[in-house]
Amino acid sequence: xxxxxxxxxxxxxxxxxxxxxxxxxxxxxxxxxxxxxxxxxxxxxxxxxxxxxxxxxxxxxxxxxxxxxxxxxxxxxxxxxxxxxxxxxxxxxxxxxxxxxxxxxxxxxxxxxxxxxxxxxxxxxxxxxxxxxxxxxxxxxxxxxxxxxxxxxxxxxxxxxxxxxxxxxxxxxxxxxxxxxxxxxxxxxxxxxxxxxxxxxxxxxxxxxxxxxxxxxxxxxxxxxxxxxxxxxxxxxxxxxxxxxxxxxxxxxxxxxxxxxxxxxxxxxxxxxxxxxxxxxxxxxxxxxxxxxxxxxxxxxxxxxxxxxxxxxxxxxxxxxxxxxxxxxxxxxxxxxxxxxxxxxxxxxxxxxxxxxxxxxxxxxxxxxxxxxxxxx
Numbered sequence: 001x002x003x004x005x006x007x008x009x010x011x012x013x014x015x016x017x018x019x020x021x022x023x024x025x026x027x028x029x030x031x032x033x034x035x036x037x038x039x040x041x042x043x044x045x046x047x048x049x050x051x052x053x054x055x056x057x058x059x060x061x062x063x064x065x066x067x068x069x070x071x072x073x074x075x076x077x078x079x080x081x082x083x084x085x086x087x088x089x090x091x092x093x094x095x096x097x098x099x100x101x102x103x104x105x106x107x108x109x110x111x112x113x114x115x116x117x118x119x120x121x122x123x124x125x126x127x128x129x130x131x132x133x134x135x136x137x138x139x140x141x142x143x144x145x146x147x148x149x150x151x152x153x154x155x156x157x158x159x160x161x162x163x164x165x166x167x168x169x170x171x172x173x174x175x176x177x178x179x180x181x182x183x184x185x186x187x188x189x190x191x192x193x194x195x196x197x198x199x200x201x202x203x204x205x206x207x208x209x210x211x212x213x214x215x216x217x218x219x220x221x222x223x224x225x226x227x228x229x230x231x232x233x234x235x236x237x238x239x240x241x242x243x244x245x246x247x248x249x250x251x252x253x254x255x256x257x258x259x260x261x262x263x264x265x266x267x268x269x270x271x272x273x274x275x276x277x278x279x280x281x282x283x284x285x286x287x288x289x290x291x292x293x294x295x296x297x298x299x300x301x302x303x304x305x306x307x308x309x310x311x312x313x314x315x316x317x318x319x320x321x322x323x324x325x326x327x328x329x330x331x332x333x334x335x336x337x338x339x340x341x342x343x344x345x346x347x348x349x350x351x352x353x354x355x356x357x358x359x360x361x362x363x364x365x366x367x368x369x370x371x372x373x374x375x376x377x
Contacts, residue, residue, distance in 0.1 A: 009041045018047065023078035031081070036088055043097055044084040047073035079107035087114045096121075099133055113137055166193035178203050222271045223302065227341055229272040230304045231334035238331055241324045247312065248283060255280055275299055289316065304334065 009032055020028060031044055076084075080101075087097040092114070100113035116139040120128045135142065157170035165183035172180040178192045179185045185192050186205050195203040233254065240250035258273040275296060282292040290313065297309040311330065315323040 008038050012038070012042060013045070016046070018073075018075070020075070021078075024076070024081065027078040027081045031085060034085070036085070039094060040088045040097070043094065043101060044081050044088075045076070047075045048102060077107065080105075080110055083107050083110035083114060086111075087117075090114065090118060092117060096128070100136065102133070105133075109137065116140070165191045167196070176203060224341070225271050226300060226302055227304070228338055229270055230302075230308075231331065231338045233272060234308065234327055234331040234334050238324060238327050241327065247316075247323070248289065251276060252280055272300075304337065 013028070028045055031041055036044075084097055084101055087100070096117055097114075100110050100117070105113060113133065113136050116136050117128065120131060120136070120139060131139075157173065158168050160169045161167065162169050162180045163172075163183045167176065167178070169180040172178045172192065176192065176196055178196075183191045185203050186195075188195075188205070190199070190201075192203040195201045236254050236257075237247075237250050240253055241247065245253065255273060255276045258270070258276070261267045262269070262273075278299070279292055279296045282295065283289065287295075293309050293312055293316075297306055308330065311323070311326050315321075315326070
């Protein structure tokens with residue numbers, strides 16, 4: 001194939017009938033020895049057609065030999081041929097090499113164009129399609145101008161505040177990703193400045209204030225329920241493990257007992273038992289015990305449960321010999337925590353009741369004092 005390509009190249013040179021100088025002939029011999037395809041070889045040795053002169057002749061379909069005779073060709077120098085060859089060796093496409101060949105550049109400008117094309121391609125293949133040869137040669141100047149414009153724009157943005165919310169356009173666009181044209185990006189009634197600087201909240205949260213408060217309240221109730229149910233869970237585990245059940249079966253029995261009470265006794269829904277149900281479903285789906293327990297821990301994300309799973313995992317890896325003993329100690333601590341939590345919640349409830357009591361007392365005092373004041377007057 002290589003020899004066949006070489007023959008085709010030689011045939012092409014004969015067909016053109018062009019006479020080259022010594023340096024050019026030397027370079028052509030080097031090109032003939034290379035393995036470049038015929039189309040690239042043609043690109044490296046074929047003179048550039050002077051389009052202006054060709055237009056004057058008024059015939060764009062003349063044979064190459066006749067064109068040569070009419071002086072419409074600009075012959076390539078050896079150094080220019082080398083630059084075209086280097087473009088091929090650098091992995092440039094045919095049309096990319098042709099881009100800086102057609103422009104009738106000096107070998108130095110060809111080198112500059114080739115290097116710039118390589119840089120542009122590193123940034124984006126698509127970007128090159130928007131460049132003509134003049135833009136390619138001025139690539140670094142264009143980039144400098146773009147950088148200056150960008151820096152100028154950024155400096156302007158650092159002082160400009162389009163929506164008057166107290167945050168500069170630069171902060172809104174590049175730091176907080178908020179709308180520089182709106183004081184309140186998420187429409188929650190609080191300005192972007194108030195949310196990011198004072199409340200340290202998300203200025204792009206589109207949830208309504210009422211919905212946020214409702215979610216916070218639900219999360220708080222869930223946390224309280226899980227905290228209060230923890231001691232009960234540990235005490236049941238101690239009982240079932242003492243009865244000879246495995247840890248997995250103990251969890252299963254606890255879940256079954258809760259499901260029965262929920263279905264037949266009308267008890268309230270408890271988040272803990274929903275999480276236990278998820279845990280057991282994962283185990284039935286062939287999820288490993290370790291992964292299922294860790295997922296249970298991540299979903300609840302409360303300190304007591306983190307400790308429980310840590311104890312379970314240690315004993316599961318080292319044998320369950322001391323698990324019940326450790327859980328008994330944990331049970332005692334859990335009941336103390338439950339008492340403290342219940343006491344705290346009672347105090348909070350009592351504090352909340354004080355306000356309406358004071359209001360009622362004030363009304364009663366006014367009802368008593370008003371007639372007395374009237375009689376004195």
